[in-house]
Amino acid sequence: MAQKKMHCDCLATIKPVRDTLDVINGKWKLPIIISIGVGNDRFTDIQESIPGITPKVLAKELKDLEQHKLILRTVIDEYPVKISYQLEPYADTLTPIIYALKDWGLNHRKVVTAE
Amino acid sequence: MAQKKMHCDCLATIKPVRDTLDVINGKWKLPIIISIGVGNDRFTDIQESIPGITPKVLAKELKDLEQHKLILRTVIDEYPVKISYQLEPYADTLTPIIYALKDWGLNHRKVVTAE
DNA sequence: GATAGTACTTTCCTAAAGGAAAGTAGAATT
DNA sequence: AATTCTACTTTCCTTTAGGAAAGTACTATC
Numbered sequence: 001m002a003q004k005k006m007h008c009d010c011l012a013t014i015k016p017v018r019d020t021l022d023v024i025n026g027k028w029k030l031p032i033i034i035s036i037g038v039g040n041d042r043f044t045d046i047q048e049s050i051p052g053i054t055p056k057v058l059a060k061e062l063k064d065l066e067q068h069k070l071i072l073r074t075v076i077d078e079y080p081v082k083i084s085y086q087l088e089p090y091a092d093t094l095t096p097i098i099y100a101l102k103d104w105g106l107n108h109r110k111v112v113t114a115e
Numbered sequence: 116m117a118q119k120k121m122h123c124d125c126l127a128t129i130k131p132v133r134d135t136l137d138v139i140n141g142k143w144k145l146p147i148i149i150s151i152g153v154g155n156d157r158f159t160d161i162q163e164s165i166p167g168i169t170p171k172v173l174a175k176e177l178k179d180l181e182q183h184k185l186i187l188r189t190v191i192d193e194y195p196v197k198i199s200y201q202l203e204p205y206a207d208t209l210t211p212i213i214y215a216l217k218d219w220g221l222n223h224r225k226v227v228t229a230e
Numbered sequence: 231g232a233t234a235g236t237a238c239t240t241t242c243c244t245a246a247a248g249g250a251a252a253g254t255a256g257a258a259t260t
Numbered sequence: 261a262a263t264t265c266t267a268c269t270t271t272c273c274t275t276t277a278g279g280a281a282a283g284t285a286c287t288a289t290c
Contacts, residue, residue, distance in 0.1 A: 007160035010153040014146045014165060016220025017213060021142065023223065026247075030136070031129045038125040043267050045122035048127060054249060059268060079258055080265045090226070093219060098132060100215040104208060105131025108138065111205070141277070160236050169279060174238060194288055195235050 005053055020097070023068055028053060028061045030098060036071060041084045070094075135212070138183055143168060143176045145213060148206055152188060156199045185209075 024030055029049070035049045047058050062085065065071045070091040076082040139145055150164045151192070162173050177200065180186045185206040191197040 018222035
């Protein structure tokens with residue numbers, strides 16, 4: 001028998017984790033979802049609520065998130081024309097992830113500053 | 116008074132989330148932690164357990180994770196010299212994040228294939 | 231002296247992410 | 261005709277991530 005030392009299989013966890021990372025990867029997608037979730041529905045408000053984001057990056061990420069059915073873009077036909085961004089209900093399923101990341105980040109800051 | 120329309124403040128959430136993302140960003144760090152956590156402690160085993168990873172990328176990410184005190188690198192002085200990678204206890208604090216990402220990924224696959 | 235085994239490193243390359251600064255579009259107001 | 265407002269777009273550039281293929285270092289065994 002070709003008995004080899006085998007690595008332990010962990011694909012059952014790695015694969016879904018990577019599926020998720022493919023959707024919410026990068027520096028900006030979760031911050032944008034958080035910002036919209038908290039009530040910022042206009043391009044400029046979202047931009048101002050996220051330090052360091054440029055309009056180019058914001059526009060690109062908003063398109064990505066729209067394609068992933070996480071946010072909804074609505075044109076409001078007033079003067080001047082406004083655009084409203086809202087979370088799709090599906091975006092709420094990201095809440096546990098956001099809280100897990102927030103909690104870890106808060107604790108990590110304590111750990112790092114305690115050093 | 117210079118009353119402006121104000122964006123809603125969400126920095127209390129965005130900042131810790133970004134702190135976390137700074138540590139576990141990229142395609143490979145969480146898969147590596149999962150692999151080591153499940154029992155793969157050797158370079159080659161970790162490499163084989165994560166589809167698509169190259170030795171160069173694995174070596175770099177292992178160094179990053181070691182610097183962040185998430186894994187421990189131990190030299191075993193046998194012949195041939197072996198290296199053992201283990202999770203630091205601190206890496207266990209990432210478990211809630213990993214499960215949240217795994218659960219979301221599993222559900223997302225259902226959602227996407229149902230379309 | 232050659233070979234094997236483990237854990238990488240090196241080189242070279244492409245693609246994607248990110249950023250600064252300025253510009254544009256379309257309609258209403260002055 | 262010029263200005264204002266919102267929501268972007270455009271250009272140009274730098275940085276980072278990722279990947280393929282081959283090579284290296286060390287030591288023990290044959």
